Amino acid sequence: MEDVVKKATDVTEKVCEWRSPEQLKELLDLELTDGGESESKILQHCRDAIRYSIKTTHPRFFNQLYAGMEPYSMVASFITEALKPSLYTYEVAPVFTLIEDAVLRKMMEMIGWEEGGDGIFNAGGSMSNMYAVNLARYHHYPHIKELGLSAAPRLVIFTSRECHYSISKAAALLGVGTKNVYVEKFLGCVCACVSVCVQGAVPFMVNATAGTTVLGAFDPIEEIADICEKYNLWLHVDACWGGAALMSQKHKHLLKGIHRANSVAWNPHKMLMACLQCSAFLVRDKTHLLQRCHSAQASYLFQQDKFYDVSYDTGDKSVQCSRKPDAFKFWLMWKALGTRELEQRVDRALAMARYLAQEVEKREGFRLLMDPEYANVCFWYIPPSLRNLSDGPEFWKKLHTVAPVIKERMMKKGSMMVGYQPHGDKANFFRMIIISPQVSKQDMDFVLDEIHNLGKDL
């Protein structure tokens, strides 16, 4: 545990000890055999697993939309791992059932649903978005649950261009079809709605994104809510990443209008640093829509003749059967830190992102993709050899190959981890994600220095 908790978060240690799949297979003895192994061998397996794992809690890990180590949340994780509760019935998970309810209610308060609503924690934001599609469909066409889609008209989902890929995955899984996800810039949405209806397809929901994955951009929720109200469409806000801004008096304007959404996905395991996974799906409805949509009334689990109020058995709201008590990982840290500390952390992360963006603008060889709205800072590094090229196709083609090489070098060195990606017609660029309060301006400077050092010869 010394290795896994202390060393992993120590800035003087490496973020990763990179090995290729082939090398790592050699190093780890993966095979499972008839006889067991000694305690000392098992301990060595644990040490190896830790050694060659990526230290996602390291202060120089900026690769994903989660980072850092929150000790209270980790303690909560350990407690629930050891207790092994499963959140289908109050009978098996009384404490965690009540805690989930308390956390959901508080999150709804932050969203601005004064009259409350309903919700459920589940295994990730993709599942929350999937729930949203199913709920929107059930709200409009409840008979699909029984009869299936073959009796229904062609249904259409609207979403913004920058939405997470889980909307598409949900459309495929739920039988809506990926081609029936209409990707729109929202000003064109009204006309599109009308024209689609004319073609015999029926739009039933709009997905807006609060904090997009790559750019950290926010869709204009108020405008979209106006359209949804006018055309009677379910409004889902995917705030998995951006929802944390609701904690901040300074930044919550980014989500203005979110109280008008029918459903919201919000992952405290991202910006708010609850341990993985901690992912909430929230619904404004107060008529048990979530339960009605997903229930199967298994008589072996949800007996109606129990000796307590069975409305506390939340399992039939879910598409899962056994379900982990993820809310506790958020509740315990929230208890310990209070809302104000969470607010300060968000403010600090966004200020740090702004600092990094300014540094990018100042430095030669760096170019900012856009001003950060949130904690994503997207930029190109232009090695000296390309700095005199004119800004044409040749330049971008060459620049496209730079980030992958720098990424390879940083992983092999183990000094830090920063993601890169292409995006639309944009050549590969770096995406820095700033989350943890352990991260300082020095770390920001280090990142830019290190990218330059790793790439100046390219």
Add this chain to the structure above:
Amino acid sequence: MEDVVKKATDVTEKVCEWRSPEQLKELLDLELTDGGESESKILQHCRDAIRYSIKTTHPRFFNQLYAGMEPYSMVASFITEALKPSLYTYEVAPVFTLIEDAVLRKMMEMIGWEEGGDGIFNAGGSMSNMYAVNLARYHHYPHIKELGLSAAPRLVIFTSRECHYSISKAAALLGVGTKNVYVEKFLGCVCACVSVCVQGAVPFMVNATAGTTVLGAFDPIEEIADICEKYNLWLHVDACWGGAALMSQKHKHLLKGIHRANSVAWNPHKMLMACLQCSAFLVRDKTHLLQRCHSAQASYLFQQDKFYDVSYDTGDKSVQCSRKPDAFKFWLMWKALGTRELEQRVDRALAMARYLAQEVEKREGFRLLMDPEYANVCFWYIPPSLRNLSDGPEFWKKLHTVAPVIKERMMKKGSMMVGYQPHGDKANFFRMIIISPQVSKQDMDFVLDEIHNLGKDL
């Protein structure tokens, strides 16, 4: 941790410290506020959460299809909770990607897929069953992924009467419709297939259950496989509960023919005691069907210009985005114990179930529902006041009310936890589940004595 690990598994302690939802809300201070709380208060919250939680690892917890404490698996849990890997890319989870692959391959070997296959760990058996429905559909009608179901014929799933409710949930979610799940006794399946086709609906899969939830019964896989081959239907075997019998030379005949399945769901977190959740979905296909069915090719995560072999990025096989490294919890204990020890545990649990069934038959006032095929022992307790009643509707009506009262009393006393349920036209009966090697014949005797003591006045 003393409380949560040692006390929870101590047979002299209570299984639960029952409080009603209303009482528990009073006892726990659930509210989340602006200011944080002191370390000592947080410690008290942890103690309270542990105290009032159900001790599912306690030797007298027989309430669900999981039980007991497996220390190696718990250590693996703690390591992964602290490391926070997410299994979408090799880049972020190199060790756990390879371990997942090694465990899946070994499980496929146990199933008898000599040429291997594909698979994924996911958040529970319900999700595995959902994957099966989606994969079967994609296999037969790949265009549904893009075009949706509105262009498709009415699709039909066959399943046995005792199947888990997640098949119905999957049918609802995926737009197949719960009414298109045809519940069949399998001998009638052939005729049903034909008649359904005549009506214009198209059967595309059969779900067989290996180890049903309530009775622990096994569908005849060989017979069902014959039908599936004849009619070109996808055969999915839900072996979430019964899969563990594959570990046992003595009991694997229960799943005879499973190698002919197209897909298998198998949860090591159940009979094999890996920590929650540990749930595998396995596919015999070797043409990347899983990937093709679920992929969305997000360019920010699954870049094709990475410096390592990106076939190790398994995330696009999943409907989740971030995904926990659950296979490690099984791998580490399997490494430590070896296949033979796992086999002995399964044999021991099933022998113990048989012992309990014999005791039930011997004792006055107990009546066995059926001979156990697996680790479920289902029986009624008949209090002295009902023993002279004749076996008519009046008797069953009264007997139906007995189990809920005994359950209430055992929970309030905290002496043990055993589930009860009605089933089809059967009145409420107890379902004992025997899993843990910590459980002895004395515990079996205790259960029957305790049920009698708690219910003899009814």
